[in-house]
Amino acid sequence: MRLVTYRQTVVDAARLGVIQGDEIVDVQRLGASVGMELPACMLALIDLGPSALRTLKSLLDKANGEWLPGCSVPAVNAQLLAPIPRPRKNIFGIGLNYVEHVAESSRTLDTSKELPKEPVIFSKPPTTVIGPGEPIRHNARITQQMDWEVELAAVIGRRASGVSVENALQYVFGYSVMIDISARDCRRAGQWIYSKGQDSYGPFGPCIVTADEIPDPQFLDLWLTVNGEIKQKSNTRHMLFKVNELVADISAGITLEPGDIIATGTPEGVGAGRSPQEWLKPGDTVVAYVENIGQITHPVVAV
Numbered sequence: 229m230r231l232v233t234y235r236q237t238v239v240d241a242a243r244l245g246v247i248q249g250d251e252i253v254d255v256q257r258l259g260a261s262v263g264m265e266l267p268a269c270m271l272a273l274i275d276l277g278p279s280a281l282r283t284l285k286s287l288l289d290k291a292n293g294e295w296l297p298g299c300s301v302p303a304v305n306a307q308l309l310a311p312i313p314r315p316r317k318n319i320f321g322i323g324l325n326y327v328e329h330v331a332e333s334s335r336t337l338d339t340s341k342e343l344p345k346e347p348v349i350f351s352k353p354p355t356t357v358i359g360p361g362e363p364i365r366h367n368a369r370i371t372q373q374m375d376w377e378v379e380l381a382a383v384i385g386r387r388a389s390g391v392s393v394e395n396a397l398q399y400v401f402g403y404s405v406m407i408d409i410s411a412r413d414c415r416r417a418g419q420w421i422y423s424k425g426q427d428s429y430g431p432f433g434p435c436i437v438t439a440d441e442i443p444d445p446q447f448l449d450l451w452l453t454v455n456g457e458i459k460q461k462s463n464t465r466h467m468l469f470k471v472n473e474l475v476a477d478i479s480a481g482i483t484l485e486p487g488d489i490i491a492t493g494t495p496e497g498v499g500a501g502r503s504p505q506e507w508l509k510p511g512d513t514v515v516a517y518v519e520n521i522g523q524i525t526h527p528v529v530a531v
Contacts, residue, residue, distance in 0.1 A: 322474060
């Protein structure tokens, strides 16, 4: 399933939906149409566990595209928000997780040229998250080196503590697209959170594709463009640490909970790694794509 958070007008509350062709089926209203209580937000659905997904899929299959009045809206009439508009916790970011990105970073960002022996983990606050079409905020008083990074995002579906690599994917609810925006000139004493954690630095969406539709997340093309020009193009098979290894590694010491997000790292092609270096500026448009999930588009605006 392709799950979204949407609203029809700017004054409407965010609601949980499922993309079905050209329609968005409202999950709570679909349930109510058959006398069943289903959640109205993504986190509540994740909290309910696999049984809720099975119930929802059964209702969709039975309806077979024949939605009762009020249960669906044309997708063109809806505004998509970030699938989880306000994560409960910081996003787990993974640095230096593609071989070529390790090499380009060592040339320009003073990181080691040696491949990491274990995942490099940082975090992005919940306030970084923005949904499809929302602006990336460029504050020239703070940064002159705003950079881009396309990433596959993995969303955790159930509590994971000390899970094994072999079982780790069983704890993943689904996958989405994230852009890890970075202010390269805002690193402080080697710490990354101010560089990567500023408001709007976590574009996220357009949907969460449930894990059953992506049984192996390590064979997905991903790319990013700036103003229509390809800047990054790779495949998740080139990750140094695969999604299951990341879940196992983090959960060894930090309990992962339903709705937690792991941004799994970016391939080569970031602005800092180019010669000459390139930076995002107001007026630019960034598009990021991951195969089988979709793409998100964001303008860069001055604040």
